[in-house]
Amino acid sequence: xxxxxxxxxxxxxxxxxxxxxxxxxxxxxxxxxxxxxxxxxxxxxxxxxxxxxxxxxxxxxxxxxxxxxxxxxxxxxxxxxx
Amino acid sequence: xxxxxxxxxxxxxxxxxxxxxxxxxxxxxxxxxxxxxxxxxxxxxxxxxxxxxxxxxxxxxxxxxxxxxxxxxxxxxxxxxxxxxxxxxxxxxxxxxxxxxxxxxxxxxxxxxxxxxxxxxxxxxxxxxxxxxxxxxxxxxxxxxxxxxxxxxxxxxxxxxxxxxxxxxxxxxxxxxxxxxxxxxxxxxxxxxxxxxxxxxxxxxxxxxxxxxxxxxxxxxxxxxxxxxxxxxxxxxxxxxxxxxxxxxxxxxxxxxxxxxxxxxxxxxxxxxxxxxxxxxxxxxxxxxxxxxxxxxxxxxxxxxx
Numbered sequence: 001x002x003x004x005x006x007x008x009x010x011x012x013x014x015x016x017x018x019x020x021x022x023x024x025x026x027x028x029x030x031x032x033x034x035x036x037x038x039x040x041x042x043x044x045x046x047x048x049x050x051x052x053x054x055x056x057x058x059x060x061x062x063x064x065x066x067x068x069x070x071x072x073x074x075x076x077x078x079x080x081x082x
Numbered sequence: 083x084x085x086x087x088x089x090x091x092x093x094x095x096x097x098x099x100x101x102x103x104x105x106x107x108x109x110x111x112x113x114x115x116x117x118x119x120x121x122x123x124x125x126x127x128x129x130x131x132x133x134x135x136x137x138x139x140x141x142x143x144x145x146x147x148x149x150x151x152x153x154x155x156x157x158x159x160x161x162x163x164x165x166x167x168x169x170x171x172x173x174x175x176x177x178x179x180x181x182x183x184x185x186x187x188x189x190x191x192x193x194x195x196x197x198x199x200x201x202x203x204x205x206x207x208x209x210x211x212x213x214x215x216x217x218x219x220x221x222x223x224x225x226x227x228x229x230x231x232x233x234x235x236x237x238x239x240x241x242x243x244x245x246x247x248x249x250x251x252x253x254x255x256x257x258x259x260x261x262x263x264x265x266x267x268x269x270x271x272x273x274x275x276x277x278x279x280x281x282x283x284x285x286x287x288x289x290x291x292x293x294x295x296x297x298x299x300x301x302x303x304x305x306x307x308x309x310x311x312x313x314x315x316x317x318x319x320x321x322x323x324x325x326x327x328x329x330x331x332x333x334x335x336x337x338x339x340x341x342x343x344x345x346x347x348x349x350x351x352x353x354x355x356x357x358x359x360x361x362x363x364x365x366x367x368x369x370x371x372x373x374x375x376x377x378x379x380x381x382x383x384x385x386x387x388x
Contacts, residue, residue, distance in 0.1 A: 019346070026342045030094060033338055034083070041334060042086035053327035056139055056334040057320060063338055064143030067345035068150065075349065 014078040022074055026067075088132045088333040096126060101340035105144055105347025107370065108289075116141065116286020117202055117370055119340070121377035128336070130191040134181055134285035135331025138322035141287045141315055143337075144344040149312035151348070157309025159260040159302070163317070165267065166274035170318045173278020178325045180283050185331075192387040198284050199378045202371035205290050212298070213365035244301030261302045261310075273299055278318050282325065287315030290371055 037059075044052040084091050100122045104115035116137050123133045152158055184190040252266040277292035289311045296307035326332050382388045 022346055026098075030098075030339060030342060034094070034335070037338075038086060038335065045087045045330070049328055049330065052334075053324045053332075056327045056332055056337075057142065057323050059334060060139050060143040060323065060337055060341065061146065061320075063341055064146040064345070067143070067342065068147040071147075071346055071349050 018074045018078040021078075022071065025070065085333050085335055087335065088128060088136075090127050090129075090132075090333075092126050092128070092336070094339050097336060097339040098343040100126075101140070101343030102347045103343075104340075105344030106351040108144060108148060108344070108348060108351060110351035115144070115344075116284070116288070117205075117290045117374040120198060120285050121374040121381070123336070124195065124381050125377055128333075130194040131181055131185050131331045132333055132336075134194065134283070135323075135326030135329070136333050136336050137285035138281065138287075138319050138326055139332050139334055140337035140340045140344065141319040142323055143341040144348055145287060145312050145315040145319060147345055148348045148351070149309065149316055152309030152312055155305075155309070156260075157305050158313045159258055159306050159310045160313065161256075162258050162261060162270065162302070163310050163313040165256060165270050166277075166314055167317050169271035169274025170278035170281075170314060171321050173275040173280075174282035174318050174322045175278075175325055177279045177282025177284070178322065178329060178331075181326075181331065182329050191385065192382065194284065195378050195382045195387065199375040199382075201280070201284065201291065202375035202378075205294065206368050206371040206375070209294065209371075210365070210368035213368060217365065243298050247299055248301060258302075261300075261306050263301050265300055269300065274314075277314065281315075281318040282322055287311075287319045289315055 041052065041055065044055060083094055100119060104119045104122075107118065108115035119140065120133050120137050123137060124130060128136065149158060181190065181194065184193050247269050248263065248265060250266060250269075252268055254267050255264050256267050256270060257264045273292070273295045277288045277295065279288075280291050281288035292314060293307050293311045296302040296311060297304055302310065323332060327334070379388065
C-alpha cells in the first residue's frame with residue numbers, strides 16, 4: 001500500500017514537471033508563431049486563398065507531428081526519472 | 083489579441099485551455115471534441131462560419147496524434163477507414179457548401195447554432211439511454227454481450243440496428259477482419275457520407291455522430307470504433323480544412339494555438355481508454371454534448387438570435 005502510494009506520488013510529480021517544461025517550450029513556440037506568422041498568413045488569406053488553404057493544412061499537420069514528438073520525448077524522460 | 087483573419091479579439095491562453103480540455107476528452111472518447119470546441123469558440127466571440135472551419139482545421143493536428151496512439155494499441159481498422167473515404171469526402175464538401183449558402187443569407191449563426199444544438203441534444207439522449215441499458219443488462223446477466231472475438235467484453239443495449247444491417251447482404255460485401263464483421267459497402271458509404279456531411283456542416287471531425295454510427299449501425303466494437311473514427315477524422319478534417327479555407331472560413335492561427343493544448347491532452351486521454359470498458363466509456367460521454375448544446379443556446383440568446 002505504502003509502495004503504491006509512493007509510486008502514485010512520483011508519477012504525479014513527473015506529470016507536473018512534464019507539464020511545466022511543455023508549458024515553457026510551447027509558450028516560446030506560440031510567441032514565435034504569433035509574431036512571425038500573424039501578418040503573412042493574413043496577407044495570404046486576403047490575396048491568395050489557395051496558398052492560404054495549403055499553408056493551413058501543412059502548418060496544422062506539421063505542428064501535430066512536431067508536438068507529438070515533443071510530448072512523447074518529455075513523457076519518456078520524466079517517466080524514466082520517476 | 084486581435085486575430086487578423088477572423089477580426090476577433092481572443093486571449094490566446096483561453097484557446098490553449100480549451101484545446102487542452104478538448105484534447106483530453108477527444109483522446110479518451112475517440113472523438114475530435116468539436117461537441118465542446120465549437121460551442122467554446124462561439125462563446126469566445128468567433129462567428130459561426132469561422133467556428134466550423136477553424137474547428138475542422140484544429141482537429142487535423144490532434145487526430146494525427148490520437149490516431150497514432152490508437153493504432154499502436156491495435157484499435158484502428160485501416161481497411162474500413164479507407165473504404166469510408168469515398169463517402170466521407172463528398173459528404174464534407176456537401177456540408178461546406180451548405181455553410182456557404184447560409185453565410186450568403188446572413189443566417190449562418192442561427193441555422194448552424196440551432197442545428198448543432200439539436201444534434202448534440204439527440205446524441206446525448208440516445209447514448210445515455212443506450213449505455214444505461216447496457217450496464218443494466220450486464221448487472222442482471224441478460225444477453226446483449228457480443229460474441230465475436232473482436233468484440234469480446236463489449237456490450238450494447240441497442241443491438242437491433244446493426245444486426246439488421248448485417249443481415250441485409252447487398253453486394254459488394256466487405257469483410258473487415260479487425261472489426262470482426264462483414265457488411266455491405268453501401269452501409270459503410272452511407273455512414274461515411276453522413277459523418278462527412280456533419281463534419282463539413284457543423285465542424286470538427288463529426289466523431290460525435292460517426293462513432294455512435296460505427297457501434298450501433300455497423301456493429302464495430304467500441305475500442306475499434308474509437309481508433310477508426312480518429313483515422314477517419316484525419317481524412318474528413320484534412321479535406322474540410324482545405325475546402326473551408328478556400329471558402330474563407332478558417333483562422334489557422336486560432337487552430338494552431340488551440341492545438342498546442344490539445345497535443346498534451348490527447349496523450350493523457352488515449353492512455354486513459356485502457357482502463358475503461360465499452361458501456362462505461364459511452365455513459366461518461368453522454369453529458370458532454372449536452373454541455374455543448376447549453377453553451378450554444380446561451381450564446382445564441384446573448385447575441386439576440388433567439
